[in-house]
Amino acid sequence: MTETSTGKRTGYLSWDDYFMAVALLSAQRSKDPNTQVGACIVNAQKHIVGVGYNGFPTGCSDDTLPWCREGAFLDTKYPYVCHAELNAVLNSGPGNLTGCSIYTALFPCNECAKVIIQVGIREVVFLSDKYAGTDSVRASRRMFDQAGVVCRQLIPASSTISIRLTENG
Numbered sequence: 001m002t003e004t005s006t007g008k009r010t011g012y013l014s015w016d017d018y019f020m021a022v023a024l025l026s027a028q029r030s031k032d033p034n035t036q037v038g039a040c041i042v043n044a045q046k047h048i049v050g051v052g053y054n055g056f057p058t059g060c061s062d063d064t065l066p067w068c069r070e071g072a073f074l075d076t077k078y079p080y081v082c083h084a085e086l087n088a089v090l091n092s093g094p095g096n097l098t099g100c101s102i103y104t105a106l107f108p109c110n111e112c113a114k115v116i117i118q119v120g121i122r123e124v125v126f127l128s129d130k131y132a133g134t135d136s137v138r139a140s141r142r143m144f145d146q147a148g149v150v151c152r153q154l155i156p157a158s159s160t161i162s163i164r165l166t167e168n169g
């Protein structure tokens with residue numbers, strides 16, 4: 001790691017990469033075998049006020065409800081799973097989310113877009129847009145546009161971050 005003339009460390013994480021990394025770390029908690037999504041809500045003071053990942057509601061077993069994508073609707077995950085963005089909102093403290101930004105690993109669906117707008121979040125920073133072109137994402141974009149919520153895709157400064165969980169040596 002290099003230093004500046006004042007000795008300040010360089011190569012530290014930018015705010016954008018940091019908040020997206022928190023979202024991605026949260027996604028590692030997801031039991032969804034196909035798509036793991038994390039979200040992180042940040043206020044104007046750059047404080048994290050909520051994080052979440054996609055999973056079944058509290059008290060609904062990860063081991064008995066289905067994780068399938070196909071088949072009869074009730075035998076798939078879709079009617080049961082809470083999306084990362086919804087969980088991040090629900091996990092936020094008592095404070096107001098007006099003016100906050102949400103960092104999410106995947107562009108929000110139309111149901112989460114409604115929640116994001118209604119709680120006053122003003123910016124969506126996303127990494128993947130793998131469902132662009134679906135009706136759900138088209139509806140999200142339409143609502144965000146009308147509501148004046150700014151969406152931007154994050155181009156991270158670095159493609160990987162490594163974290164050691166054990167002491168060096």
Ligand SMILES: Nc1ccn([C@H]2C[C@H](O)[C@@H](COP(=O)(O)O)O2)c(=O)n1
Nearest residue numbers: 034035037054083084106107108109
């Ligand atoms: N913005 C999003 C989009 C999707 N999710 C969740 C919902 C499912 O658990 C999974 C998508 O599954 P797939 O259809 O890709 O097998 O991701 C979310 O939390 N946020």
Ligand SMILES: [Zn+2]
Nearest residue numbers: 083109111112
């Ligand atoms: Zn959603």
